[in-house]
Amino acid sequence: MxxxxxIPMALRAAYLALHRRTEAALAPLGVTADQFVLLxxxxxxxxxxxxxxxxxxxxxxxxxxxxxxxxxxxxxxRRAPHPMDARARTVVLxxxxxxxxxxxxxxxxxxxxxxxxALSPGEHEALVKLLTKVATALGGDAPSPADSIPGVxx
Amino acid sequence: MxxxxxIPMALRAAYLALHRRTEAALAPLGVTADQFVLLxxxxxxxxxxxxxxxxxxxxxxxxxxxxxxxxxxxxxxRRAPHPMDARARTVVLxxxxxxxxxxxxxxxxxxxxxxxxALSPGEHEALVKLLTKVATALGGDAPSPADSIPGVxx
DNA sequence: TATTGTTATACTCTATAACTATA
DNA sequence: TATAGTTATAGAGTATAACAATA
Numbered sequence: 001m002x003x004x005x006x007i008p009m010a011l012r013a014a015y016l017a018l019h020r021r022t023e024a025a026l027a028p029l030g031v032t033a034d035q036f037v038l039l040x041x042x043x044x045x046x047x048x049x050x051x052x053x054x055x056x057x058x059x060x061x062x063x064x065x066x067x068x069x070x071x072x073x074x075x076x077x078r079r080a081p082h083p084m085d086a087r088a089r090t091v092v093l094x095x096x097x098x099x100x101x102x103x104x105x106x107x108x109x110x111x112x113x114x115x116x117x118a119l120s121p122g123e124h125e126a127l128v129k130l131l132t133k134v135a136t137a138l139g140g141d142a143p144s145p146a147d148s149i150p151g152v153x154x
Numbered sequence: 155m156x157x158x159x160x161i162p163m164a165l166r167a168a169y170l171a172l173h174r175r176t177e178a179a180l181a182p183l184g185v186t187a188d189q190f191v192l193l194x195x196x197x198x199x200x201x202x203x204x205x206x207x208x209x210x211x212x213x214x215x216x217x218x219x220x221x222x223x224x225x226x227x228x229x230x231x232r233r234a235p236h237p238m239d240a241r242a243r244t245v246v247l248x249x250x251x252x253x254x255x256x257x258x259x260x261x262x263x264x265x266x267x268x269x270x271x272a273l274s275p276g277e278h279e280a281l282v283k284l285l286t287k288v289a290t291a292l293g294g295d296a297p298s299p300a301d302s303i304p305g306v307x308x
Numbered sequence: 309t310a311t312t313g314t315t316a317t318a319c320t321c322t323a324t325a326a327c328t329a330t331a
Numbered sequence: 332t333a334t335a336g337t338t339a340t341a342g343a344g345t346a347t348a349a350c351a352a353t354a
Contacts, residue, residue: 004270004278007269007270008266009191010281011168011172011285012172012173012191013212013285013289014169014286015166016212017289018162018166019166021292023345032319034321035320037166050335050336051335058167059322060322060324061336061337062322062323062336062337065336065338066322067320067321085331085335086329086330087329087331087334087335088334108162111162112159112162114291114292115161115162117291119284124158126280127281127284127285128161128164130281131161131164131165131168132168133272134168134272135168138168138172138175138268139171186343186344188343203313205311205312213345214346215313216315216345219315220344220345221343224343236312239311239354240312240352241313242313242353243312243313
């Protein structure tokens with residue numbers, strides 16, 4: 001099997017721990033961890049189309065739609081016709097969504113604090129940089145055969 | 155909101171990229187990324203009980219059972235009565251499971267190579283260390299010494 | 309009494325394919 | 332023709348609670 005497997009497993013363990021702790025912390029507010037990510041994505045860029053939202057999550061358009069239906073039922077987001085493109089719909093946070101999102105950030109603070117508490121400032125910066133490298137290497141971009149490393153995968 | 159949010163998002167992005175690429179690579183073999191993790195966990199410690207398997211994944215016993223039912227249907231794993239504890243069942247890879255697992259590792263090699271290709275040896279080591287710190291800080295499971303059952307490994 | 313596993317149940321996320329409407 | 336979104340459908344993982352059998 002030849003290729004180091006420590007990183008994938010360590011990455012999985014760290015993410016799963018984060019995910020589960022987040023689920024538990026947000027559950028009292030009736031929002032899942034993934035829904036939180038969606039809401040936070042909306043906060044960063046207002047009036048996104050569903051497609052753009054899916055691109056940024058990143059996720060699948062039909063997955064995003066399923067999530068939006070749930071969030072709309074809770075009145076946390078609202079979908080409106082796009083002003084220029086009659087095919088598209090824009091998604092925005094409702095006032096209730098904004099308020100809930102603020103609470104969600106607060107509910108997650110202890111988790112982020114726990115992570116930071118385990119790392120020095122230098123480690124923190126390094127980790128973000130390394131994770132970004134990994135994500136980029138595995139990125140949605142077309143897997144160009146030229147990028148693979150000859151000789152490594154025997 | 156006070157606390158840095160770069161790490162959680164970077165962690166999520168990296169894991170999701172890994173997960174999706176893995177799903178795509180293993181799909182032709184009819185196994186999901188999570189099922190692969192289960193099979194690989196079995197490979198590392200044979201004749202685990204379902205409970206111990208769930209602890210190591212980590213996952214929920216009822217989740218693991220659902221996965222085992224699927225894997226048993228594919229004849230990749232087999233469950234047998236525990237020799238000492240009549241309540242428990244041991245789970246082992248079938249010969250077909252062993253063979254499939256070998257193919258799964260091969261199918262995933264290019265993904266791991268891609269990760270390694272993006273990192274220097276020092277970065278690779280650093281990343282594993284940092285991820286382990288994060289997982290530990292978030293309640294990552296402590297790996298326990300081998301508790302496989304002597305004499306049961308097929 | 310505590311633990312192992314099963315069963316029933318429910319929900320979320322995921323994703324493909326066929327479809328409508330619009331660009 | 333291509334794109335945005337919907338609908339139908341399916342499957343996989345997740346987890347809780349009630350339960351039986353056993354330690």
